[in-house]
Amino acid sequence: MDDAAGDLGLRRVVRWVAALNLGYFGIEFAVALAIGSVSLFADSIDFLEDAAVNLLILLGLGWSLRQRARLGMVLAGILLIPALATLWTAWGKVLLPVPPAPLPLTLAGAGALAVNLACAAMLARYRMQGGSLTRAAFLSARNDVLANIAIIGVGIATAHVWSSAWPDLILGLGIAAMNADAAREVWQAAREEHRTAA
Numbered sequence: 001m002d003d004a005a006g007d008l009g010l011r012r013v014v015r016w017v018a019a020l021n022l023g024y025f026g027i028e029f030a031v032a033l034a035i036g037s038v039s040l041f042a043d044s045i046d047f048l049e050d051a052a053v054n055l056l057i058l059l060g061l062g063w064s065l066r067q068r069a070r071l072g073m074v075l076a077g078i079l080l081i082p083a084l085a086t087l088w089t090a091w092g093k094v095l096l097p098v099p100p101a102p103l104p105l106t107l108a109g110a111g112a113l114a115v116n117l118a119c120a121a122m123l124a125r126y127r128m129q130g131g132s133l134t135r136a137a138f139l140s141a142r143n144d145v146l147a148n149i150a151i152i153g154v155g156i157a158t159a160h161v162w163s164s165a166w167p168d169l170i171l172g173l174g175i176a177a178m179n180a181d182a183a184r185e186v187w188q189a190a191r192e193e194h195r196t197a198a
Contacts, residue, residue, distance in 0.1 A: 010126045010134065011058060017119045017137060018054035021047045024115045031108040037100035038093045038172030039151050040108055042086035043144070046179060047112070049082050050119075050140050057137055066197035072190030075136045079183035083176035090172055097165035099158055105168070106155030113148035116141055136186045143182055147175045 025047035032040035053075055060071040120141035127138035154167045 007061060011061060013122045013126060014054045014057050014061075014137065017122060017141070018051045018058070020115050020119055021051040021054065024112060025051060028108050028112055031104050035100040035104050036093070036098055037105050037108075037168050038086065038090050039147075039154060039168050039175060040100070040105060041089045042082055042172045042175040042179075043109075043112055043147055043151060045082040045085045046140070046144060046147075046175065047115075049078055049179075050137070050144070052078060053136055053140060057134060064197070065193055069190045069193035069197055072136065072186055072193060076183045076187035076190060079136065079140070079179055079186060083179045083183075086172050086176040086179075090169055090176075093165055093169050093172075097169070099163050099165045100168050102155045102159035102163075105158065106152050109148050109151030109155055113145060113152065116144040116148055120145055135189050136182070139182045139185060143178045147171075147178060150174070 025044055028040055028044035028047060031037070032044050056071060056075060056078075060068050063071065120138065123134070123138045123141055126134055128134075150171050154171050157167055158164070
């Protein structure tokens with residue numbers, strides 16, 4: 001694949017990924033508010049963050065290595081936003097520990113899984129192209145797949161094993177930790193690019 005064709009393909013994929021993330025953010029955020037789910041809230045904010053990351057990738061694809069490295073550092077900060085929003089929501093759930101409705105939780109998690117699997121599959125081909133920017137998008141989609149599988153598990157467990165707010169709360173905090181780790185990886189990749197450019 002030559003550079004021009006690869007760049008064009010990456011732009012097309014990133015546009016699709018941004019659109020899918022933005023669309024599902026609205027769905028999952030509405031369900032999270034309706035049933036009071038910390039894990040769905042964390043995941044929905046993550047969809048919004050993923051849409052922003054992919055739009056920034058589109059903006060930065062034509063930039064120099066040094067400019068892309070700086071943008072990668074900004075993206076590392078953006079990846080922390082869902083983690084901080086989740087901590088705030090989790091505190092509210094600790095104060096009022098009501099379990100979320102398991103069926104909407106499971107169905108919303110399954111929908112999110114389908115969207116993130118599609119995004120990860122589209123981005124996998126380009127994950128080594130575009131440096132820390134594309135790495136940010138791929139890592140985020142990959143982590144989201146794992147989080148969505150866990151959300152489905154929590155929904156099933158809440159319905160059949162343990163009707164409690166704690167599994168959802170613990171998973172929400174786990175998703176926040178995953179976002180923080182992805183931010184660290186992107187920051188390290190961007191710093192390495194910046195050193196190379198310098």
